[in-house]
Amino acid sequence: MISSKEEYYYYLKEDMKSHNIKKWKFKYKYTIPNLYFQRLLRKCEYYKNCRKDFFGRIAFLFLQFRFLKVSVKLGLTIPLNVFGPGLSIAHYGSIVVNGKSSVGKNCRIHSATNIGEGKNGCPRIGNNVYISPGAKIFGGIIIGDNVKIGANAVVNADVPDDVSVGGIPAKVISRRKKIM
Incomplete structure (x- = not known):
């Protein structure tokens, strides 16, 4: 479970490594949608677990809406705080x-x-x-x-x-x- 900003970056790095990708590029949002889903998952986990301030809660609600929208589009029902670092969703659906x-x-x-x-x-x-x-x-x-x-x-x-x-x-x- 992500409990700090450093852990958030660690989770992102390990998830990217599991897909054999060294650096995130904007085009991956459209070419590798399951990896984009994972990034949203991790971002939601970070905001839910670490950002308890007013702006953090507002950002979490916005991110959660985007996350659910992408989740339905890809056919993935994966809740927050279940998977450890290095998750690799091979195919969406x-x-x-x-x-x-x-x-x-x-x-x-x-x-x-x-x-x-x-x-x-x-x-x-x-x-x-x-x-x-x-x-x-x-x-x-x-x-x-x-x-x-x-x-x-x-x-x-x-x-x-x-x-x-x-x-x-x-x-x-x-x-x-x-x-x-």
Whole structure:
């Protein structure tokens, strides 16, 4: 969660790095709309969390309106303060995330993905997680670090670190060997 201006810039830098872009250019607003969405997301998070003054609240309301407009246009339902730095939205369209979920740093998420609430709560997803197109993740589960979730997988149970999962319901397909 962004709690200072320095963190805001750090999040922006990491998000850009996840898209292999070194410097923001105005044309990206139209050529890479999912990255523009991410910049608005981060700006809204900064104003909501850090700017409690009168002008900060007015700016937040304006930004929130723009953010929601772009969100509807791209088909992305991603609430504030869910994703850590290094978020990479590979393709826009039909990504739905519950606001009570939490996702660590360096997450790459594809279209037609759903991260939702189940009986036991919302998922907590670790760092360096790759979520393939069509994946469904729900329930009060914990997904470890360095996990790859296969296309159209339905994840409704805890997933350990350093594995790839797939299927309905998702099962471990392979394990990564740790290099010492």
